[in-house]
Amino acid sequence: MAKDMTLLWGSGSPPCWRIMIALEEKNLQGYNQKLLSFEKGEHKSKEVMDINPRGQLPAFKCGDKIINESCGACFFLESKYKSQGTKLIPDCDAEQALMFQRVFEVNTFGDKMANVIYYNWKVPEGERHESAIKRNKEALTAEVKLWEGYLQKTSSGFLAGKNFSLADVIVFPAIAYLYRHGLSEERYPKLTEYYKNLMNRPSIKATWPPTWKETPGQDILKDI
Incomplete structure (x- = not known):
């Protein structure tokens, strides 16, 4: 197949x-x-x-x-391939609704992350402003706190219900990207726990970015 x-x-x-x-x-x-x-x-x-x-x-x-x-x-x-491998969409209506919500929030999450990480790449030097950098960092900080709060409300270790779902498939790489760029592990304990637990999941270990294994991360998000 x-x-x-x-x-x-x-x-x-x-x-x-x-x-x-x-x-x-x-x-x-x-x-x-x-x-x-x-x-x-x-x-x-x-x-x-x-x-x-x-x-x-x-x-x-x-x-x-x-x-x-x-x-x-x-x-x-x-x-x-719904009958093959891991079932990634829950049957329970409440869990399914939560899964869809988290999946489609990832675009906002990604945009706010990119506005900080890629600011100097996207904005010409003469058009950069400290006020914009500060505003982007504040927006990302609020976003990360939101996801920290989501994980405080779940005891399963997953984003949407009792089991690993498409919410985790889709959102985990964005969370890993935060840590790759220096997000504080101490400041966001639930997010860090989620990240460290899932990074050992076989599907994630098998697909871990090869360049991340070979090169150190960055610290651009250390103040978030």
Whole structure:
């Protein structure tokens, strides 16, 4: 089944990583994959553009079907292979509602994170302002506190109910990205507990970004 799938991906990219976690959870190992370099601009290559005309990673095909949006790809895999591997959408209405809520909050989470981490990359030097940097950091701090609060309300160790779900598949890579960039473990104990527990889950260990194993992280979020 997995042999008719192709994933072009970049190391450390949360959108790429969540598809890889979903594939592992659904026992879909053995798919065609190729690691590309953002630094070398390989995400703008013809190989990628043929699948994803936005020139972004991931670029994902399942047979003749293209699903490049990572959340959509994860839902597609769960729908198509629902009887295989880990069940990623809860049956319980309350847990399912919470799962959908957390999944679709990840875009806001990601935007606020990117506004801090990539500010200097996105904003030309002459247009940068300390007030904007401060405002972005305050917005991200409030967002991280929100997720810390979510985890304080659950005793299962997962984001949406008693079991690992698509909420964890989709949100965990973003949380890991925070720690990769220096988020304080002491300041957010529940988030840290969640991160450390899930980083040892087989699907996550198997897909851990190779560049993260080889290079140290950054401290840009140490004050968040």
